[in-house]
Amino acid sequence: MHEKQVNSRPIQSGIPTIFVHVRDLKKSVTWYSRLLGFSVDLNKVESPVYNIPIQGSTGLTLDDHTFDNGFTHQPSPNPLFNFLVEDIDEAYQFVQSLGIPIVREIERIGEHFAWFNFKDPDGNVIMACTC
DSSP states (O other): OOOOOOOSOSSOSOOOEEEEEOSOHHHHHHHHHHHHTOOOOGGGOOTTEEEEOOSSSOEEEEEOOTTOTTOOOOOOSSOSOEEEOSOHHHHHHHHHHTTOOEEEEEEEETTTEEEEEEEOTTSOEEEEEOO
8 A cells, every 4th residue: 555645745835816706797808808907808807817917927817706596795894805005195186087986095105015905896806016
């Protein structure tokens, strides 16, 4: 009998993708595209998921659970993740100009660290942060 080799780290510390649960995939893809400043061909958006083009190694996938009849969307009142910003005041004004609900005003710690929170169309809370 062969013994199964046990991995000392079965859960690794990487986060390859963040899933954001949405009700209307095309509406959410349009919203995130507008927020992040890229164009999208909605004819290429097909349920149940769409990968938002993100810089860096972590992906952002919108999931409408088309094939999961038992799914109930329950957005968290706390941020799911944060988008990196260089100028918190400019980012805040931009989000406001898009008519996006701000749910936590700018908070600053020290000279270089600041954040604020806002909601996507499904009530998911997202943070914009200089960290």
